Amino acid sequence: MDTTPTTLTTAADSAAPAVHLISFGFLHGPVPEADLVLDVRRWLHDPAAAKAILDLDGRDARVQQTVYGTPGAVELVEHAVHAAGVAHRGERVLAFGCAGGRHRSVALAELAAGRLALRGYRVSLEHRDVHRPRVLRAATTTTEPDRREPRDLYFEAPNYYLPQPGDAPAVFLAGGITGCPRWHDHAAAVLAAAPEPVVVLNPNRADFPIHDPAAGWEQVSWEQHHLHLAETTTLFWFPACDPAVTVQPIAMYELGQALGEGRRIVVGADPGYPRVADVRMLCQLAQPGLPVHSTLDDTLAAVLDALPHPAEAALAAA
Structure with missing residues (x-):
């Protein structure tokens, strides 16, 4: 398995607007500086609970299929794509964060990168923590904030x-x-x-x-x-x-x-x-x-x- 951070830059017109996407894990250091930080822990369940994809990461099609199929995932990406198009000087920086920075944040950043590239943006993609070992958490602790309940109105x-x-x-x-x-x-x-x-x-x-x-x-x-x-x-x-x-x-x-x-x-x-x-x-x-x-x-x-x-x-x- 690849154990190095991933950085990707799409080929596009040098005059096209630039967007830098970052995936990261809240367990692995500070939140990166960005124009918009999306804490996906609040919206999507942790797919690492599925043993079949436990040791994979969000660049793998099997993980992406699991993440993309979660209600709200595609809408979250569409919001990020829309946010990139709002008038703003210079390079836009959007960050996706999950617990360990290996599954949800990586898969969503990959999906956002593809959609932005299709729309003509110059996209650079950085998976900050994908190379880090999987985090094992004690059963009595959790880094997952409570997902929204219907009472949150x-x-x-x-x-x-x-x-x-x-x-x-x-x-x-x-x-x-x-x-x-x-x-x-x-x-x-x-x-x-x-x-x-x-x-x-x-x-x-x-x-x-x-x-x-x-x-x-x-x-x-x-x-x-x-x-x-x-x-x-x-x-x-x-x-x-x-x-x-x-x-x-x-x-x-x-x-x-x-x-x-x-x-x-x-x-x-x-x-x-x-x-x-x-x-x-x-x-x-x-x-x-x-x-x-x-x-x-x-x-x-x-x-x-x-x-x-x-x-x-x-x-x-x-």
Whole structure:
């Protein structure tokens, strides 16, 4: 078996955007510096438990088949591929981490590298810990964080939500953030109190690192990933604001994007929002008959009415 670290660089146009992918193990040193670090322990079971692949690594087709077949694996890779395409200066660095750095992280980095190369990126691939011996852990200890349970219904940027079969319906809270009141807190509380469980996806993080140059890219990547999750309902709320401070241009862009793509949305705009007429006009042109609600509570009520009932969700999944 190969016991040396692996580094691969794909052949591509020298002018093509560059992406460096790293696989690593949390048990073998510090987390590498990267624009985005994906802790796959939280989403995918450890395939090393299968004796047939115990002594193999993620470069082997048998390991890849096991990892790729795990629910959420392909979606995780698609997120990484999407993140690589978000406007960013210089080389993008994306890291996949699992416990030992031999199975899950390696297989997912390999899959991401192939997809990025097909899209014309210059891809370099580094398997930092694949050469290290398999880690034997005592039965009473574990490095695996608890995987998400159905009771985990609130996800705030930059924490990622990856859907699992049987999850409650999800609602993304889109709309004004900068220069606006924190309406997201009220919306999350109302949805949390709904009669049926609702997964809430909140982009308005409690403490945004405004002085971190990479934070903006991380934020946009998080928002685009969750806005495009299948079966997610997006709530757009445009609160009243001072036009000298903001007119919420990013929210307007995301609304136009959602309308153009035909995604499931519910829209509301406070009469005090400076561009409320534009919101109404845009909605009527793109989706005639789509209501634009005038209060946040009315918008939330419409969202709850629009969510699939348990019986409908069961039929859709059947």
